[in-house]
Amino acid sequence: MQKKTMTKLSVLLLAATTVLSACGSNNNNSKAGNTGGNTAASQSPDAAATDAKKEVSFSIGYAAGDPATKKAIAATVEAFMKVSPNVKIKDISETTSSAYLDWLKTKDAVGEFPDLVEMRDTEVFADAGKIVELPSDLLELFKDPPQVKGKVWNAPMSVNVPQGIIYSKKAYADAGITELPKTYDEFITIQDKLKTSGITPIVVGGKDIFHMGFWVNKFLIDDVYTKDPDWNSKRTAKTVSFTDPNVVQAMTDFKDLFTNYVDKGWLSTGDNQTASILVSGKAAQLFSGTWMFSQIKEADPNFEFGFYAVPDREGKVNVIGLPSPAGWSLSAEAAKDAGKTQAIKDFIRFFFAPEQYAAYLASINAIPSTKEKVIYETGEQMQAALDLIADPNVTKSLAINNWWGDNLIPPQFRNWYYKLLQDLVVKNGDVAGYMKQADTEYDAQVKANAQ
């Protein structure tokens, strides 16, 4: 009797253990059609074509912090699944309070790295073997896709757009501002006029760490990167320093602007609240990119606003606008599955087809990266941004973390640096002292990453 009971219990335990083991199995390996081999994406066999109607599913992940971008990509995914009913795309993107890299890393840690992923830290993930090269037959779609170590890893979703001041025309008129600034000093004079008129000059969504980068990089580009595009690599080699006069000047301007003209609630304001604050008349200006235009129009279709790039002290205009290695990338795991790879390639072609791509670009006011001409309607503000990109006198540059190759900074440095600058402003710190801390941390991170 006892033996029988023991046997029953043993069977029960065995069953429970089996169920638990099944729960823990890697879902990446459970999909039908997984070859389990190590074939690269570019080697997708013809067998995939013969299996064209076979059910295929893949996951997609992208930075969903901007509602307009999320809406635009979700619409393209929906449209693709309608024309390709055998393909199921699982959108695993989430709007989180974390930075996109944090989210992506977390997904990787739990074994849910997206099959098709919007990649921003391309070099880091390529080095880690998480993504594969863009399939060679897709390269023909793009004008000049950026390369990392001689290889193209991304299908660039758009060209980097310039960032600048989005201003309320009413607030400018009320403050008696009739002309846009030609130098940085004139820009500051405008801030004083706005302040005197009783409105908060600038709203900043500093709660989201990426938003800090808009202003930080404006000053870094003016004083550092336009003069020396290889500054990052020199910093890594310790031949330049954050305590150099040009960097200290840039950060002093940053600190002065934030201390005197930025909304007092900037550190608890999220990026997605800035449009509301602008259209409600609580603030007169927002420094951001062209993707905000549609958000602002959605918040108040009658709100009248303009866009311009803030000039430097010498009157030169410098904006973000160089290409950088970012865009859709195929995960190394997905590339092992020929059917999945083919479906992803089909999706990428669909995404960049003019009729789809135009809708995507129009909804987020982006600039096409494709060879094929894409026509879509733009407003007055977007035209100003396009003029900046087309103007040869406007210097194009990149944000501190968007450089690559020798100019790649330690991936963890950007957020730390932006937080240091928050600290600098709220504690009214000494700029040179804080930049000394930046040097120490940068060197420590370079050293840690070299281990």
Added chain:
Amino acid sequence: MATAVTRIDKPLTAAIPKKKKKWQSYALLFILPSFLIYTLFVIVPTAGSIYLSFTSWDGISEDVRYIGFANFVEIWQSPRVHNALKNTLVMTVSLVLLENIAAIMLAVLVDKVRWFRNLFRSIFYFPTLLSGIVMGFVWAMILNYNFGVFNQILDAIGLGSWVVDWLGNPKYAMISIILSTVWKGAGYYMIIYLAGLQGIPAELNEAASIDGASGFQQFRHITFPLLAGSMTVCLVLSMISALKIFDQIAVMTDGGPGFETETLTYIIYKVGFGELRQGFGTALAMVLFLIIMLITVIQVKFLRKREVQM
């Protein structure tokens, strides 16, 4: 005589181990699933973490390099970690004190109140049902500088000069997190204290009352000492929970402004996931584990001694 005793004892001692053995087999079988799960999900990852803390693993690549004690040396020297440790200790001491004081006050109040006793218990307990993330979002909205109801109320009642960025100002960010966490946590400890209060014989207070002791004197000399058992539990639980605080910080301040509210648990997540330094993050986690263990052992030893004295 001694032989007789042996004769009587022999059959008894032979029968008990047999019965024990049978039950031990069952007991082991029942323990086995929990033991397996615990080993799989706690012991194995912990052992793995010890190894990872000696590596420079970035968390995504397969390149896991052994770097000896380099991570621990960096922890020892890093001003950012020192700042996080300071914030963690400030937050822990404040939370342990405030949560327990608030919980005792609420428990006494709910114990004494004659009407709507269950309603009050439910109201005070309700915040503990919210997750830290939900609670964080709620308070972030309430305390928002531009749209938050708290600043709007201050403005409406003529205290516009008190309006500040509660989560963006370094003077108030930490306090805001502490107070909102007390709001969430006090109800849970209140229930434990309430159970302790209800275990105190009413005759003691009645006798003290007859002897002329005031309400405060009764609380000071009867209620408070007899709550020692509940207090041990609450102090240990609130201390561990405070040392591990994460959700509220992630949602309300992201460790900011600057590094003002960055705690050890938060920095572990930030460096491990956001900054691609899993090895360093794991080393920090090991340090936090040791700190929690050390403080808990000291605390339990002290509080148990106090319980015996009481």
